[in-house]
Amino acid sequence: MNSNRLSNTVATVILWASGFFIVGLLVFFLAYILGQGFKVLSLDFVFGPASQGGVGPQLFNTFYILVLSLLYSVPIGVGAGIYLAEYAKPSRLTNLVRLSTECLATVPSIVLGLFGLIIFVNVLGLGFTILGGAAALALLNLPVLVRVTEEALRTVPHAHREGSLALGSTQWQTIRRVVLPSSILGLITGITLVSGRAIGEAAILVFTAGTSVSRHYPDFNPLVAGETLAVHLWYVRGEPLVANADAVAAGSAALLVLVVLFFNLAIGLPARIYQRRLRGSN
Amino acid sequence: MSNRQLNSQLAYDKLFRYIFIISAVMVSFVIFSIIIFVSKQGLQTFQDISFWEFHTGTIWNPPVQFGAVPFIVGSVSVTLLAIALGGPLGLAGAIFMAKVAPPWVREIMRPATDLFVGIPSVVYGWVGLTVFLPIISKYTSGPGFGLFLAGVILAIMILPTVISISEDALRAVPKSLEAGSYALGATRWQTIYRVLIPASLPGLVTALILGMARAIGETMAVAMVIGNSPQLAGSLFGPTATLTTEIILSMGQTPFGSPWNNALFYMAFTLLMISLSMILLIKFVVNRRLVNEQ
Incomplete structure (x- = not known):
């Protein structure tokens, strides 16, 4: 009896310690990254061109590539999610789509990068371009978007759909007027999640969007190479010629984490809270 | 409603049904294209390099010798190290979150x-380089780059995967099983150990396999800390290389279509096959229903 109680106490202590260790690790990471970065971050660094030691063009490319990749992946990902949640009956096609989504989600990002390299650089002969980088990055977003869309649509009660269909609307009308409006917050949360991952992705972009920036800033031409912030952090580390590489790396790391935090806190969190309140009042 | 309006609504309905079906089929199309294009490029390797040499040779000295064993062993070793360090910690964290932590602690841990x-992989690599590397270097009086550092960084990176999937699995265990165990006088730890863990085992194994899939495909963080020397790691702290790091470092220096370049695509194909087999393993072996729920 006593040994049982003892093992219970020991296990409880170990589990609490693990929990605190995990949170402690995160706090340490964030404090270190932001602490090192704030020594470097300034308006010139964030928005200035490379000639002033800034990462402005890289920051611009990061957002530009993100937006383009969402333009590719959101329609297809949300469409496939709608198919799985609203139309799919158990069939070979449904199983295949589900399996494909899961497989695509585990494909290592470097493999997606090489696929993009074959298609955009070698088959289409475009060279390293923002367009190719965004398309390859879209492949990373796609499976996550399918999953979050399906999950978001499944939270809409079945009675809402039945009510709409009973009033004589078609299935598309039901989806557009009833299902999508009441799951929109879930979709937004999903898209911010996807964006956070896409912003930090580098392996896909090194051989599709390249490691150089345009001479013009900001350059909206999608057919030029466009190094992002994450790729820049990778690149300066291995490049002894970059002036004060350590400072640029520390600043880029902090800026990346700040952007991701911004996406999570400024867009993701309010949507989550609002959604919970919406549920609570029902 | 006039007949024309009705017809147009029905046409829209049909149109969007097709749009959604096409979107869904596109996802399958994408994964098949990836497999076809990467394998086609990769398999050209064996026009110039012997299949046998690539898979059993230990000396990587292109364009003369193409023994890829150091990379394969490197990838497998960092993955096993990552799961050995991060797996137990992640599972403990998940059990803590699901069953032990009071609600307010849980509210902190979930977003954490x-x-x-959210922390990008290059940033993990950078922290490894600037924080962990000097520590390891000091205690081993070596350069610090190597297998162990890569394993530690990967262990941290796979934590969220392991934690969130295993926590979901633990939560999905029916409350009645837990209540039955407590009613028999079991302590909390006995309940966790004898009831919850066995009941959620397929989910926990899935979490560990997906953690490993994440680790074996990770590129940037590993390339920054592993030392990138194409040889077998002499010791736990020795520098080595993995399939992913060799691809990222050599791709830019090799002309497309050369044997060396094709070999890199074959490495990518190998990684692709490993991650796909992990998914199939989860789907058809691990998650086969053991007991029918009544």
């Missing part, structure tokens, strides 16, 4: 694990 995902 989400933020772990």
Whole structure:
């Protein structure tokens, strides 16, 4: 009896310690990254061109590539999610789509990068371009978007759909007027999640969007190479010629984490809270 | 409603049904294209390099010798190290979150694990380089780059995957099983150990396999800390290389279509096959229903 109680106490202590260790690790990471970065971050660094030691063009490319990749992946990902949640009956096609989504989600990002390299650089002969980088990055977003869309649509009660269909609307009308409006917050949360991952992705972009920036800033031409912030952090580390590489790396790391935090806190969190309140009042 | 309006609504309905079906089929199309294009490029390797040499040779000295064993062993070793360090910690964290932590602690931990995902892989690599490297270097009086450092960084990176999937699995265990165990006088730890863990085992194994899939495909963080020397790691702290790091470092220096370049695509194909087999393993072996729920 006593040994049982003892093992219970020991296990409880170990589990609490693990929990605190995990949170402690995160706090340490964030404090270190932001602490090192704030020594470097300034308006010139964030928005200035490379000639002033800034990462402005890289920051611009990061957002530009993100937006383009969402333009590719959101329609297809949300469409496939709608198919799985609203139309799919158990069939070979449904199983295949589900399996494909899961497989695509585990494909290592470097493999997606090489696929993009074959298609955009070698088959289409475009060279390293923002367009190719965004398309390859879209492949990373796609499976996550399918999953979050399906999950978001499944939270809409079945009675809402039945009510709409009973009033004589078609299935598309039901989806557009009833299902999508009441799951929109879930979709937004999903898209911010996807964006956070896409912003930090580098392996896909090194051989599709390249490691150089345009001479013009900001350059909206999608057919030029466009190094992002994450790729820049990778690149300066291995490049002894970059002036004060350590400072640029520390600043880029902090800026990346700040952007991701911004996406999570400024867009993701309010949507989550609002959604919970919406549920609570029902 | 006039007949024309009705017809147009029905036409829209049909149109969007097709749009959604096409979107869904596109996802399958994408994964098949990836497999076809990467394998086609990769398999050209064996026009110039012997299949046998690539898979059993230990000396990587292109364009003369193409023994890829150091990379394969490197990838497998960092993955095993990552799961050995991060797996138990992640599982303990998940059990803590699901069953032990009071609600307010849980409210802190859930977004915290989400933020772990948000930290980019290059930033993990950079922290490894600037924080962990000097520590390891000091205690081993070596350069610090190598297998062990890569394993530690990967262990941290796979934590969110392991935690969130295993926590979901633990939560999905029916409350009645837990209540039955407590009613028999079991302590909390006995309940966790004898009831919850066995009941959620397929989910926990899935979490560990997906953690390993994440680790074996990770590129940037590993390339920054592993030392990138194409040889077998002499010791736990020795520098080595993996399939992913060799691809990222050599791709830019090799002309497309050369044997060396094709070999890199074959490495990518190998990684692709490993991650796909992990998914199939989860789907058809691990998650086969053991007991029918009544």
